[in-house]
Amino acid sequence: MGEVLGLTVDRVDFLRRTVTVDRQMITPPKGEPRFGPPKTKASHRMVPLAPVTVDVLAAHVAEHPAGRDGLISTSSRGEPWRRGTFAEIIRDARADAGLPESVTFHDLRHHFASVLIAAGCSIKAVQEALGHANASETLDTYSHLWPSDDDRIRDAVQPLHGHGRRPASSTDSVALAMQDPRP
Secondary structure (H helix, E strand, O other), rough: HHHHHHOEHEEEOOOOEEEEEEEEEEOOOOOOEEOOOOOOOOEEEEEOHHHHHHHHHHHHHHOOOOOHHHHHEEEOOOOOHHHHHHHHHHHHHHHHHHOOOOOOOOOOHHHHHHHHHHHHHHHHHHHHHHHHOOOOHHHHHHHHHOOOOHHHHHHHHHHHHHOOOOOOOHHHHHHHOOOOOOO
């Protein structure tokens, strides 16, 4: 949420369709919201944007000019959102959409990851888009979403050892494997 609240127009490259994540909005319980560094070194990243995302951002900025410090998402007075106020807006949007209360803003991040995985993006690409420090962090969280490679494994080995023919059934394969190869 801090990365979204801290997004400024100068961090969006509308022509190259990327967003630079190099800071977040920190909203302390007392005091003014301020920019701060992302959570980790790996959180500093360049995220590719889909053309539809660029279009939505451009339309938003055209309709709602950037606020203080070039912030894209601000209050009606152009001030930075506080996390609590933004969370209320998200709760209202969730209710309007008829989603269960268990759905959170952070679930958008998980949705983004699942979309990338379903599209066939590599573990490295998902890791970098999410700002994870290493691929194992991404795999620990999302490995269950990658499709099974069972058929790829079968298809990789078949041409090497199948002599161009595929046994009629699994039973035939087992029978062939159990034959004594000695003359």
